[in-house]
Amino acid sequence: MSVAIHVDKVVKKYEDHTVINGLSLTIKPGELFTLLGPSGCGKTTLLRMIIGFNSIEGGTIKIDEQVINSIPVNKRKMGMVFQNYAIFPHMTVSENIAFGLKAQNANKKDMQSRINEMMKVVRIEDHHAKKPEKLSGGQQQRVALARALVINPNVLLMDEPLSNLDAKLRVEMRNAIKEIQQKVGITTVYVTHDQEEALAISDRIAVMNKGVIQQIGKPEDIYLRPNNLFVSQFIGTSNVIKGVIEKNQDGCFVVFNDGYREKMENLSDTVGDGHHVLASVRPQEFIVTSDTNALAGVVDKTIFLGINTHYFVTLKTGETVEVVQNIEDHALIPEGTAVNIKVKPKLINLFDEVSEMTLIKAGE
Numbered sequence: 001m002s003v004a005i006h007v008d009k010v011v012k013k014y015e016d017h018t019v020i021n022g023l024s025l026t027i028k029p030g031e032l033f034t035l036l037g038p039s040g041c042g043k044t045t046l047l048r049m050i051i052g053f054n055s056i057e058g059g060t061i062k063i064d065e066q067v068i069n070s071i072p073v074n075k076r077k078m079g080m081v082f083q084n085y086a087i088f089p090h091m092t093v094s095e096n097i098a099f100g101l102k103a104q105n106a107n108k109k110d111m112q113s114r115i116n117e118m119m120k121v122v123r124i125e126d127h128h129a130k131k132p133e134k135l136s137g138g139q140q141q142r143v144a145l146a147r148a149l150v151i152n153p154n155v156l157l158m159d160e161p162l163s164n165l166d167a168k169l170r171v172e173m174r175n176a177i178k179e180i181q182q183k184v185g186i187t188t189v190y191v192t193h194d195q196e197e198a199l200a201i202s203d204r205i206a207v208m209n210k211g212v213i214q215q216i217g218k219p220e221d222i223y224l225r226p227n228n229l230f231v232s233q234f235i236g237t238s239n240v241i242k243g244v245i246e247k248n249q250d251g252c253f254v255v256f257n258d259g260y261r262e263k264m265e266n267l268s269d270t271v272g273d274g275h276h277v278l279a280s281v282r283p284q285e286f287i288v289t290s291d292t293n294a295l296a297g298v299v300d301k302t303i304f305l306g307i308n309t310h311y312f313v314t315l316k317t318g319e320t321v322e323v324v325q326n327i328e329d330h331a332l333i334p335e336g337t338a339v340n341i342k343v344k345p346k347l348i349n350l351f352d353e354v355s356e357m358t359l360i361k362a363g364e
């Protein structure tokens with residue numbers, strides 16, 4: 001049975017420096033939950049509080065109904081995989097995996113069948129007699145994963161497990177981790193600063209900044225409807241353009257600084273006439289058009305990347321935006337060309353200029 005993790009108003013202080021001040025979240029049984037955020041935002045600190053390597057200065061952490069604040073690490077029934085694998089160089093693959101079990105005093109026959117089963121799950125059985133130096137980074141990470149899982153933990157914690165791998169192996173291993181996690185069905189907390197990795201692997205993501213949760217949601221929700229400007233900037237590429245709301249009997253419009261106006265159907269009721277906004281527009285949310293009700297600009301740079309072409313366009317207002325167009329829809333636009341670009345109003349996000357919080361109606 002998978003467990004839930006309840007983090008309730010936790011506080012972490014390193015001497016007089018408060019890194020996390022009253023953070024709450026719930027991780028559901030069996031889900032792969034990712035803590036995502038820039039370096040230094042407190043992801044590892046929170047992970048170490050869950051496993052018990054860090055003390056907790058306030059609040060509670062519960063596994064199902066049990067408060068675990070003062071339960072020692074070795075009694076928490078959690079497995080952890082680190083960025084640097086932390087497998088023993090002098091032991092073979094199966095000896096490394098056996099290590100965790102030995103500490104549990106399991107009997108020899110049970111131990112061997114459990115090790116074999118785990119090696120199969122992570123697909124490392126063909127290498128069982130090899131020492132780590134004969135394994136690739138991805139294979140070493142599979143051993144680390146098997147060693148963490150062999151003790152049948154309630155929770156699996158992974159701290160930047162793919163950072164030491166090259167780009168191709170990272171993609172292969174993130175698929176492998178997701179598959180293994182689903183097969184085992186274990187509640188997993190995964191830490192990364194890589195937004196693409198988080199989108200690819202997670203059931204849900206918590207985006208953190210400066211020790212504070214900015215948003216928790218499914219990858220697609222966080223990507224499509226970020227709660228605030230920080231999340232929209234951190235997940236994927238976003239252009240930010242200033243605008244003002246015009247509200248009249250015909251509806252609600254966002255008017256950009258050069259006069260281009262676009263009707264917005266999904267703004268929250270609190271948005272009023274004259275409201276200063278920041279529009280966050282992903283490169284693929286622009287359309288190059290012959291319409292003159294559009295942002296006028298000049299293509300500064302054209303980068304052809306096969307299926308898509310990226311254009312850097314300097315607008316009349318002086319802002320530079322990145323525009324991505326599918327090659328099937330457009331002939332390549334040479335540098336120096338004057339262009340008009342519109343936004344796709346259903347896809348873009350608007351934020352309050354001061355609070356930087358979303359102005360899109362919930363659920364739209």
Ligand SMILES: Nc1ncnc2c1ncn2[C@@H]1O[C@H](COP(=O)(O)OP(=O)(O)OP(=O)(O)O)[C@@H](O)[C@H]1O
Pocket residue numbers: 014019037038039040041042043044045046193
């Ligand atoms: N042992 C420690 N003593 C004092 N300060 C610490 C300690 N560990 C972390 N910090 C501080 O706490 C903050 C959060 O660090 P943490 O390692 O949790 O961030 P992170 O989001 O995991 O970043 P990274 O991705 O770089 O590891 C940072 O300001 C860091 O300097």
